[in-house]
Amino acid sequence: MAQLIGHYISGKHIVETQRSGPIFNPSTGEEIAQCAYGDVITVNQAVQAASSLNAQKWSKASHASRLQVIYKLRELMIAKTEELAEIIGREHGKTIADAKGEIGRAIEGIEFACNAPQVTKGEYARNVAGDIDVFSVRVPVGVIGCITPFNFPIMIPAVMMAMAVSIGNSIVWKPSEKVPSAALFFANLWKEAGLPDDIFNIVQGDKVVVDAMLEHPEISAISFVGSTQIGEYVYQKGTSHNKRVAAFTGGKNHMVVMPDADLEAAANAFVSAGFGSASQRCMAVSLLLPVGVETAEKLRELIITKTKALKMGAYNDESADFGAVISSQSKQSVLKAIDQCIEDGAELLLDGRSYQHPEYKNGYYIGPTLLDHVTTDMDFYKQEVFGPARGILRVNSLDEAIAVTNSHEFGNGSVIFTRDGKTAHRFFTEIESGMIGINVPVPLPVSYFNFGGLRRSKFGESHLYGPDAARFYTKLKTMSQKWPEQIEGHQEISLAFKIT
Incomplete structure (x- = not known):
C-alpha cells in the first residue's frame, strides 16, 4: 500500500x-x-x-x-x-x-x-x-x-x-x-x-x-x-x-531587446529566465520582443544555439539544466498550446514535443521549444504556458513594444535590455507591470521589497x-487619550464636532 x-x-x-x-x-x-x-x-x-x-x-x-x-x-x-x-x-x-x-x-x-x-x-x-x-x-x-x-x-x-x-x-x-x-x-x-x-x-x-x-x-x-x-x-x-x-x-512576462543592447547577454538572459525550472515560474520570461528585423534575426540565431545546448534530466541528475513538468496533465496542456500556435501560423524553430528521457520514458519531459512570428491574436500569446515553450514576437519600435506589453491582461513582470538610459527610463515610466527589469531578466525583488503584479x-x-x-x-x-489634571469641576458640555 x-x-x-x-x-x-x-x-x-x-x-x-x-x-x-x-x-x-x-x-x-x-x-x-x-x-x-x-x-x-x-x-x-x-x-x-x-x-x-x-x-x-x-x-x-x-x-x-x-x-x-x-x-x-x-x-x-x-x-x-x-x-x-x-x-x-x-x-x-x-x-x-x-x-x-x-x-x-x-x-x-x-x-x-x-x-x-x-x-x-x-x-x-x-x-x-x-x-x-x-x-x-x-x-x-x-x-x-x-x-x-x-x-x-x-x-x-x-x-x-x-x-x-x-x-x-x-x-x-x-x-x-x-x-x-x-x-x-x-x-x-x-x-x-x-x-x-x-x-x-x-x-x-x-x-x-x-x-x-x-x-x-x-x-x-x-x-x-x-x-x-x-x-x-x-x-x-x-x-x-x-x-x-x-x-x-499568472504572468506572461515580456522581454524587450533594443538594437543597442548586448545581444549575447540578452540571449543568455532569455534562455536562462525562459527555460529555468522547465518554465514553471510565474516570473519566467515568456515572450521575446526584439525591436527591428536585424535585432530579431541576430537574437534568433544566438538563442537557437544556446537553447539547443540545454539538457533535460531527472531531478537528481547533476548535469541537467532543467527537469520534467509537474504532471501528465500539464505536459498535455503544454503540447496542446504548441500545436495550436503552429496551426495559427507561428514558425517552429526548436521542437521539444517528442523528447523522451533515455532512462525514464514515462517521465513528464518536454524539450525546450521555440516559436517565432508569434502574434497578439494567438492563444499562445494570450495564455500563460506553464512549460518550456517560449515565443518570439517581433516589433518595429519601442512604442510598439510598450503598447504590446501593456495591452496584455497580465502585468506581472516586464524586462528591457538596452544600453541607453533614456530608453530604460521611458520603459520604466510607461510600462504597466508590477515588477520591471532593466538588463535583469527576472525582476524578482529581494524579500524586503514588495512583490506583486498589476492587472490580472x-x-x-x-x-x-x-x-x-x-x-x-x-x-x-x-x-486618542487624555489625562486631565486632578482638579475639582468638570469640562463643560460641547456638542461641536471638534477636538479641544
Whole structure:
C-alpha cells in the first residue's frame, strides 16, 4: 500500500482520511505516495487549533520571544537544505540545484521576518489638541489561511508564513496536493524551532478544503498564490465572506531587446529566465520582443544555439539544466498550446514535443521549444504556458513594444535590455507591470521589497514580500487619550464636532 501523506494539526501528524489522490515523481512518472484530502471537518479542527489558548498566548507574546523561534527556524533551514532539496526535487521535478536556489530565497524571506518589530511599528503624535495624544499600533489579524502552488513548495510558504507567524498570527495552510511532503517537513522544522503547538497547521486537499477555508468565519485573511482563474475565484469568494484577500496569480512576462543592447547577454538572459525550472515560474520570461528585423534575426540565431545546448534530466541528475513538468496533465496542456500556435501560423524553430528521457520514458519531459512570428491574436500569446515553450514576437519600435506589453491582461513582470538610459527610463515610466527589469531578466525583488503584479496578475491591494506583507498580516488600532489634571469641576458640555 502506498504511503499516505497526511495533515498536521496541533503539532501532530494525522493520516486518517476518507479521500486521497496520487503523488507522482515527475522525473519517472511513477506514483510514489498518496496525499490525504481533507474536508470541512478537517479544516474546522485546524482552525480550532489555530484559535486556541496557545495561539492567543502567541499573539500576545513579546517580539523577543517570537523572534527566537524565527532565528532558530533560519538555522534549521540552512542545516537541512540538502534533505529538503531532495524532497522538493522528487515531488516537483526541478533539479536539486534549482531546489537549493528556492530554499535560499525561502531563507531570505525568513530573515526579513526578523524585521517584524520594525515594519509593524505604529505612529505617535503628542498634544494634537487640548493635551490629547494620538498613537497607533499594529496587532495580529488572527488566523491566516494560506493556499500555495506546486511550483515553489517551500519558498512561497516560507515568505508568507514566517512574517505572519513572527507578527503573532497562526496558520492554516493548504499546500498543493501535488507536492505535499515539503509542507510536512517545514512543519517539523517549526516545531523543532520551538513554535508552540496549534500555531502552524496543515490541511492537505483540493477545492473542498479551499472552499471550507474561504467560508470559515474564524479565518480572517487569505494569502494565495496560483493560477489566475483560481486566484480570482479565491478573491471573490473570500472577500464575499468579509476576509481580506491577497491573491497573486499568472504572468506572461515580456522581454524587450533594443538594437543597442548586448545581444549575447540578452540571449543568455532569455534562455536562462525562459527555460529555468522547465518554465514553471510565474516570473519566467515568456515572450521575446526584439525591436527591428536585424535585432530579431541576430537574437534568433544566438538563442537557437544556446537553447539547443540545454539538457533535460531527472531531478537528481547533476548535469541537467532543467527537469520534467509537474504532471501528465500539464505536459498535455503544454503540447496542446504548441500545436495550436503552429496551426495559427507561428514558425517552429526548436521542437521539444517528442523528447523522451533515455532512462525514464514515462517521465513528464518536454524539450525546450521555440516559436517565432508569434502574434497578439494567438492563444499562445494570450495564455500563460506553464512549460518550456517560449515565443518570439517581433516589433518595429519601442512604442510598439510598450503598447504590446501593456495591452496584455497580465502585468506581472516586464524586462528591457538596452544600453541607453533614456530608453530604460521611458520603459520604466510607461510600462504597466508590477515588477520591471532593466538588463535583469527576472525582476524578482529581494524579500524586503514588495512583490506583486498589476492587472490580472494580482487581486487585492497587498503584496507578497516586503513591508506591505507585514501590513496585510496586521490590523491597525488608533488611540486618542487624555489625562486631565486632578482638579475639582468638570469640562463643560460641547456638542461641536471638534477636538479641544
